[in-house]
Amino acid sequence: MSxxxxxxxxxxxxEFLDACVSEGPQVVTRRSTETAVLLPIAEWRRLQVAARPSLKQLLLSDSARTDQLVPNRRQARRSQVAALG
Known part of the structure; x- marks a missing residue:
């Protein structure tokens, strides 16, 4: 990588973009510190697919999966329930 x-x-x-397309990823530095990378789009898409967990990995994971699937319920207002009864 350049x-x-x-x-x-x-x-x-x-020139930076052409180097990325022809040579591969290009690193950008700020104050001599590596800060960012410019990737060809095909490489970016490959990394995106590789980063997604498979269905098998999701089902076998130890982390809770339902927290994000079930919306929070609003608590019933007791004053309205008491007034109706």
Whole structure:
């Protein structure tokens, strides 16, 4: 992977983008610290698919799955229930 200071990446963006497409991921640095990566779209899509858990992994996981599936219920107002009774 090539490394580009943020100033060079901004000033020569077309060249930066072409390098990404032809050579692969390009790292952007800010104050000599690696900050971001520009990836070809095919690589990004491959990573997105690989990051998703399979149905089997979801079903076998120890973490709770229903917390996100069931919306919170609003508590009944007792004053209205008492007034109706």
């Amino acid at each position: 490394t580009w200071p943020v100033q060079d990446a901004k000033a020569r963006f077309s």
